[in-house]
Amino acid sequence: MLVGIVVLFELLGWSVRGTSFLFNGQRLLVMVLQVSIIGLLAIGVTQVILTGGIDLSSGSVVALSAMVAASLAQTAGPRAVFPSLVDLPVVIPVAAGLATGALAGWVNGNLIALTRIPPFIATLGMMVSARGLARYYTRGQPVSMLSETYTRIGEGALPVVMFVIAAAVFHVLLRYTRYGKYTYAIGANAQAARISGIHVTRHLVLVYTVAGLLSGLGGVMTSARAASGQAGMGMSYELDAIAAAVIGGTSLSGGIGRITGTVIGTVILGVMTSGFTFIGFDAYIQDIVKGVVIVLAVVIDRYRHREVHA
Amino acid sequence: MREGGNVLRSVLKAASVSVLLASFMAGPGCGAGSPAEPVIGVAMAHFDDNWLTILRTAMADHASTLPGVALQFADAQGDVARQLSQIQNFVAQDAAAIIVNAADTTATPSMTKIAQEAGVPLVYVNRRPAETTLPKGVVFVGSDDLEAGTLEMEELARLMNHRGTVAVMVGELASNGAQLRTKAVEDIVAKYPGMKIVEKQVANFQRERGLDLMNNWLTAGAEIDAVAANNDEMAIGAIMAIQQAGIPAGKVLVGGVDATPDALAEVARGTLAVTVFQDARGQARGAVDAAVKLSRGEAVDSFVWIPFELVTRENYKAFLDR
Numbered sequence: 001m002l003v004g005i006v007v008l009f010e011l012l013g014w015s016v017r018g019t020s021f022l023f024n025g026q027r028l029l030v031m032v033l034q035v036s037i038i039g040l041l042a043i044g045v046t047q048v049i050l051t052g053g054i055d056l057s058s059g060s061v062v063a064l065s066a067m068v069a070a071s072l073a074q075t076a077g078p079r080a081v082f083p084s085l086v087d088l089p090v091v092i093p094v095a096a097g098l099a100t101g102a103l104a105g106w107v108n109g110n111l112i113a114l115t116r117i118p119p120f121i122a123t124l125g126m127m128v129s130a131r132g133l134a135r136y137y138t139r140g141q142p143v144s145m146l147s148e149t150y151t152r153i154g155e156g157a158l159p160v161v162m163f164v165i166a167a168a169v170f171h172v173l174l175r176y177t178r179y180g181k182y183t184y185a186i187g188a189n190a191q192a193a194r195i196s197g198i199h200v201t202r203h204l205v206l207v208y209t210v211a212g213l214l215s216g217l218g219g220v221m222t223s224a225r226a227a228s229g230q231a232g233m234g235m236s237y238e239l240d241a242i243a244a245a246v247i248g249g250t251s252l253s254g255g256i257g258r259i260t261g262t263v264i265g266t267v268i269l270g271v272m273t274s275g276f277t278f279i280g281f282d283a284y285i286q287d288i289v290k291g292v293v294i295v296l297a298v299v300i301d302r303y304r305h306r307e308v309h310a
Numbered sequence: 311m312r313e314g315g316n317v318l319r320s321v322l323k324a325a326s327v328s329v330l331l332a333s334f335m336a337g338p339g340c341g342a343g344s345p346a347e348p349v350i351g352v353a354m355a356h357f358d359d360n361w362l363t364i365l366r367t368a369m370a371d372h373a374s375t376l377p378g379v380a381l382q383f384a385d386a387q388g389d390v391a392r393q394l395s396q397i398q399n400f401v402a403q404d405a406a407a408i409i410v411n412a413a414d415t416t417a418t419p420s421m422t423k424i425a426q427e428a429g430v431p432l433v434y435v436n437r438r439p440a441e442t443t444l445p446k447g448v449v450f451v452g453s454d455d456l457e458a459g460t461l462e463m464e465e466l467a468r469l470m471n472h473r474g475t476v477a478v479m480v481g482e483l484a485s486n487g488a489q490l491r492t493k494a495v496e497d498i499v500a501k502y503p504g505m506k507i508v509e510k511q512v513a514n515f516q517r518e519r520g521l522d523l524m525n526n527w528l529t530a531g532a533e534i535d536a537v538a539a540n541n542d543e544m545a546i547g548a549i550m551a552i553q554q555a556g557i558p559a560g561k562v563l564v565g566g567v568d569a570t571p572d573a574l575a576e577v578a579r580g581t582l583a584v585t586v587f588q589d590a591r592g593q594a595r596g597a598v599d600a601a602v603k604l605s606r607g608e609a610v611d612s613f614v615w616i617p618f619e620l621v622t623r624e625n626y627k628a629f630l631d632r
Contacts, residue, residue, distance in 0.1 A: 019531060027529035034522035079571065131358075140363040144572050156554060226517045227550070228572065231358035233518070277526040283512040284483060 001247075001297050002268050009275035016279045027274060029157055035270035036163035037062070037225075037234075039263065040218045041241035042248075043166050044105075044211030046262045047174070049245055051207055052187045052254030053112065053119035057126035058215040058241055061104045062234030063134040065219025069097030070143040070229025073150035081143055090149045097220035098213060104130055105212015109205035127238065134231040143229035154225030162221060163266075166214060171259040183207060187254030244269055247297040268297065349382045350601050351400030353393050355413040355437065357385040359515075360543065361568050361590060362411065365436060368594035369409070379602055381409075390414035397421055400430075407431040407601035415486045416440050422448055431604030435597035438486055444612045447604060451596040451614040455487045458586045459494025459540075461620045462565045465584040466536045469563055473504035474535030477527060479548065481515040481540040488515070491540045491567060508532060513544045520547025528555050534562055542566035542573035542585055549581045569621045569629050577626040585621045587629050592616040 006022060013021030022028070032039075041058040048055045071081040073093035080086050104126060111122040152158075174180035182203045185193040194200050218237070223229040248265030250257030272293060276286045352369060356362050366383065373381045384400075386393035390413040400408050401424060408430055412418055418439035425432035426445060434450040444450060466476070476499055481488030492510070499505045509532055513519035520539060524547060527534060539545035545566030552562050559581055566573055569587035576582035593616050600610045621629055 017530060024529055027526075030522070030525040030529050033525065135358050140357050140359075140366070142360050142363075142572070222518065226521070226547070228517060230360065230517075232356070232516070273522070274526050274529075277511055277523065278530045280509065280511075283480065283510070286512075 001300055002264055002271070005268060005271055005275070005293070009271065009278065012275075012279045021275065021278055027278075029160065031270040031274045032160050032163070032267060033157065033270075034273060035240075035244075035266050036159040037218045037221050038237055038240045038244060038269065039163040039266040040166055040214045040221070041211075041237055042244035042262045042266050043163075043170050043259060044214035045238070045241045046245040046248070046250050046257055046259060047170065047183055047207050048119070048211050049242075049250050049252060050174075050183050050187045050254060050257050051204060052190065053204070053208070054123060054242070054252070055108065055208070055211050056120065056123040056238050057104065057108060057130055058211065058218070059234040059237035059239075060127045060130035060134065061101050061212060061215035062219040062222055062237055063231055064104065064130045064137070065097040065100045065216040066223035066233045067134045067137045067143060067219075067229045067231060068100045069093040069150075069220045070146055070223040071138070072096050073146045073223075074143065075145050075147050077145050079145050081138055087147065090147070090153070093150055094153070094220055097223075098216045101216015101219060102209050102213040105209040105215070106205060108212065109208030112208065113201040113204045131231070134233075137231070140231055142231075143223075144227065146223070146227050146229075151224050151227045154221050154223070154227075159221050159225060162217065166217070167259055167263050170210075174259060179206075184255055187256075189255075240269060243294050247294060247301070249301050265297075268293075348404065348406035348605070349380045350407045350409060350598070350605070351397070351403075351405040352381050352383045352409045352411075353386060353396045353400070354383060354411045355386050355393070356388055357383075360570055361541075361588065362436070364570075364590040365411070365594050368591040369435075369598055372591075372595050372598050376598070376602065379598070381598070386413040388413050390417045393417075394420060394424070397424055401425065401428040405430060406605040407433065409433045409435055409597050409601050411435050412437045412439065414484060431601065433597050433601045433604065436593055449600050449604070449610050449612055449614060451593055451600055451616065453588055453593065453616050453618050455490035456494045458487075458567045458588065458618045459491035459538075460498060461586050461618055462491070462567055462584055463495040463498035463538055465620055465622065466538055466563055466565045467498060467502060467505060469583055470505070470536055472502040475506055475508040475533055476536050476538055477509035477532065477534045478507055478511075479520055479523060479537060479539035479544040480510060480512045481544070483512055485515075488540050495538045508534065513539075513547065515541050515543055517543040517547040517550075520544030521551050522547075524548040524551030525555075528552075528557075536563040536565065536583075539564070539566045542568040542570045542576075542582075545582060545585070546572060546576060549576060553581070569626075571630075574621070574626050574630055577621060577623060580623065583622070587619040587621050587632070589616050589619070589632075591632065 010021045045055045072088055074080045074086050076086040108123050108126050112119050182198050186200055222233050244265035245262045247268055248261030272290055354366055373379045384396040393413045415437050432448045436452045438452055478495055480492050499507050509527055511523055513523045537548045545564050548564050563583040565584040567586040569585045573582055573585045596614050596616055603610050
């Protein structure tokens with residue numbers, strides 16, 4: 001799928017721009033750079049989906065973490081949210097952003113594990129409330145004038161580096177550790193997992209907290225990259241993240257999926273955005289095609305799966 | 311298979327609950343002002359848009375200086391259906407007047423109809439309604455977006471000596487502002503034979519999207535002499551991409567619209583060549599005053615125009631505290 005799309009843009013690229021789409025290191029970087037924050041969320045939501053759940057709150061948690069982190073990363077000046085908390089060492093805003101994300105995820109996990117409401121509802125509530133909190137935090141005002149040490153976190157290829165590190169870490173955790181074994185087991189059959197001695201409640205809370213932490217990291221990276229915290233950040237990122245996971249072969253009914261697949265799904269989204277711009281595709285048509293490609297990717301994936309099993 | 315059924319069932323359940331939630335959220339929120347005191351309902355398209363936040367705050371500030379005028383705000387979150395029910399709620403609670411910052415300007419005829427049938431005065435602010443003529447009791451207070459695009463592009467053209475290539479960053483496709491500003495930019499470029507639009511893409515009025523778009527253009531090897539963005543946030547994104555690519559400042563001219571505090575800081579640094587001041591306080595005052603007048607039965611012009619103003623390196627200081 002990825003190869004097909006890339007080849008298509010390569011051919012179109014030659015006919016429209018007269019140069020190669022693919023053989024340009026800078027463009028390859030930009031392709032991944034623009035989706036690396038969605039990629040972080042996708043790694044989180046993949047794990048949640050593996051347990052048979054869903055996380056709709058990640059985009060809003062990006063906004064909330066971005067606001068909290070940015071408000072603690074300001075330089076002194078008339079636009080400081082907390083005039084007494086300016087020019088702080090960079091670890092404080094980063095830690096606050098991560099903690100905000102993890103806390104939101106922890107609340108999601110506890111809601112789901114303790115009240116047994118569907119993850120769709122619990123995280124829908126968090127999606128609405130976290131966005132509301134992000135707006136309430138500064139009454140909708142953007143938070144800017146961030147310190148240079150903070151904005152440096154989001155500069156250049158660093159978001160890509162974070163994405164790759166996170167992917168590697170969770171690839172290993174899911175494949176080779178008990179953390180992964182439990183995650184897949186709960187998704188495949190929660191009842192069986194419980195009987196075989198897995199503390200399902202505790203593990204679910206952990207997985208949702210991890211997803212929240214990754215959203216928090218996404219919020220830190222977004223605000224650092226834009227040198228500003230805004231309540232409208234991360235709008236509908238959760239859907240792109242879920243799309244990336246599903247394009248990458250993660251099954252929405254749980255138990256099946258891989259981080260490597262999610263990485264490929266994320267890159268497909270990035271390739272499409274860059275490719276459309278590269279060939280100067282009409283902006284009015286881009287989203288129509290994007291939707292079709294997302295569905296098509298999953299159809300092809302399912303079809304190939306059936307072939308293998310038959 | 312059984313699990314598939316469960317998932318479907320929970321999605322259906324979830325959908326019905328979310329409809330329920332949405333109908334709660336559609337309410338304008340209660341508790342503001344005592345029921346006896348007539349309020350002016352203000353239906354905003356977005357609470358979290360930077361410029362609209364300035365507008366909203368300015369309306370609240372201006373209303374607080376007027377005796378007997380209380381405002382009640384509602385956030386449509388960009389959803390026109392939600393906004394319509396918010397307007398109906400304002401009508402139902404006997405609002406003295408309603409101020410609407412339309413979530414979708416093509417839906418204004420139905421908003422006008424709701425207000426007219428209930429006999430409640432209606433003031434559209436900032437986003438121009440679709441109707442060419444407005445009935446009595448309905449007015450528009452705002453600025454002409456064609457003027458913003460014209461001011462921005464004329465100044466960029468002058469700085470380019472009327473020669474060179476232009477890339478256009480477009481805001482939300484469905485918004486009137488994006489369409490009219492883009493049209494004005496295209497019209498100005500078409501006027502000068504030495505100038506040409508080489509790129510035109512959407513970045514949804516957002517900084518990160520502008521940054522990504524500019525990165526994509528730069529790596530596509532596009533020869534761009536000037537970027538005309540529909541707003542400042544996208545323009546700032548373009549500036550960040552240009553800096554990160556190591557292109558010397560001033561080589562690519564960047565223009566925006568809104569004159570937000572962040573944009574003025576960029577003008578001061580010499581990275582943003584031009585922006586256009588849209589008078590949020592002027593529009594806010596105009597809208598609240600019009601609503602108060604209409605609610606007292608006084609006459610107001612159908613269209614109240616608040617002019618845009620060009621902001622450059624030479625005059626930006628005058629806008630720092632406006």
